[in-house]
Amino acid sequence: MGTSDQPASAATATRRGYDSALRRSHAEQTRAQILDAATRLFSERGWAVGMREIAAEADVSFETVYAKFGSKTKLFLTAFDVAVVGDDQPVALARRPEFAALSAGDRHERAAAAAALATDIYGRTSGLHRALREGASFDPDLASRLVEARRRQRSDVRAAGEAVAGRRLDGDEAEGLWAVISTEVYDLLVHDAGWTHARYREWLADATLRLLGPD
Known part of the structure; x- marks a missing residue:
């Protein structure tokens, strides 16, 4: 019976790994969208840009922006650091x-x-x-x-x-x-x-x- 369970367990583990990788990919894509939008708007309009404007530009919810970055200042500083070197690598x-x-x-x-x-x-x-x-x-x-x-x-x-x-x-x-x-x-x-x-x-x-x- 243990032998018959192995294929199902392997398939479940594979599915979980796939779902986890898909979630990570989606999260990274969302983060990149927000950073791109923030970079554009801060560059064009200055510090006065609001988080709701950035969320709308990125086509995500206001809550998603805050969940990803915590504050306008943290979002700006992350966008600034990424723009200096051209990517998100440390x-x-x-x-x-x-x-x-x-x-x-x-x-x-x-x-x-x-x-x-x-x-x-x-x-x-x-x-x-x-x-x-x-x-x-x-x-x-x-x-x-x-x-x-x-x-x-x-x-x-x-x-x-x-x-x-x-x-x-x-x-x-x-x-x-x-x-x-x-x-x-x-x-x-x-x-x-x-x-x-x-x-x-x-x-x-x-x-x-x-x-x-x-x-």
Whole structure:
């Protein structure tokens, strides 16, 4: 009798595994929909966007958004972190292949790679940076994240500059590069002056080379 029960038990276990995988897949898809919607709306409208608007944009219930993220601040910070690196994997930018590419080729190629990386990141995050600056005036968690985002960007820019230069940067070089490779300058040139991404990318590569000086 135990032998006859085995096929049924195996089928039940397989079915449970399938159902569990299906639920995980659905949960991940829902989470991704909410993050996509939040990223779009925060980028377009700033911190004032409400959770109900995000739920409607994601085509999910208001309760689902809260169940997944707990608060507007947590949702925003998750969307911000995902946008910086381009995915939901817990791998810092400085440890990613696109950052390692800054050390490959000659100095012009490395500067071009750095400019391309910055352009891609700001294309995803410039609107979120504006929302973060707005929200930091009202929310202490966002104020702390703004300080941390600037600290991290400062560190990443120095590391990128040293990879491009192939040497250590002095204080003025690192700080100057940090100022040039900033979301504020990107906004001025792309959003206010109307530059294309291609024009900004080429300008940034040239500006980086000028700041770092000759080989």
